[in-house]
Amino acid sequence: MTTTPPPNVPPTQPSPPQAPPEIEQNKDARTMGMLCYLLCILTGFIGPLVIWLIKKEEMSFVKDQGKEVLNWIITVVIAAIALAVITIVLVMITPFFACLTYVVYMAVIVCNLVFCIIGAIKANQGIRYRFPFALRLIK
Numbered sequence: 001m002t003t004t005p006p007p008n009v010p011p012t013q014p015s016p017p018q019a020p021p022e023i024e025q026n027k028d029a030r031t032m033g034m035l036c037y038l039l040c041i042l043t044g045f046i047g048p049l050v051i052w053l054i055k056k057e058e059m060s061f062v063k064d065q066g067k068e069v070l071n072w073i074i075t076v077v078i079a080a081i082a083l084a085v086i087t088i089v090l091v092m093i094t095p096f097f098a099c100l101t102y103v104v105y106m107a108v109i110v111c112n113l114v115f116c117i118i119g120a121i122k123a124n125q126g127i128r129y130r131f132p133f134a135l136r137l138i139k
Contacts, residue, residue: 022128023125023126023127024127025126026061029060030124030126032051033062033123033124034120035051036052036062037117037129038120040112040116041113044073045077048066049070052066061123067138068128068130068134071131072112072115072116072131072134074137074138075134076108076112080108
């Protein structure tokens with residue numbers, strides 16, 4: 001017994017292939033983009049800010065990735081300040097709850113380290129990386 005589909009059901013079409021991400025070809029731009037991420041780990045916002053300010057007019061890749069790193073650093077600083085305030089409030093209630101905020105603070109530090117390393121690898125490959133939880137304050 002063979003069954004035929006009803007005449008009003010169209011055949012399924014394969015989904016169109018997705019375009020690969022735009023890859024930066026300029027090796028110097030890729031290196032500077034990677035440095036923005038690595039300096040974020042070592043110097044906070046100073047290193048990425050200096051690279052972004054110097055190279056943003058010359059290299060669009062560095063302009064984009066520098067803004068991304070600076071937005072990420074702003075997000076991490078806001079999270080750290082919020083955790084500090086929460087810790088102070090919780091110390092007044094009970095020290096046990098304050099210990100929990102230290103665990104969250106360590107998670108923020110680990111996320112910063114991991115996401116910056118991933119960003120450095122992607123930038124070195126010429127791929128524009130986006131942090132998953134960053135506030136986009138610098139446009």
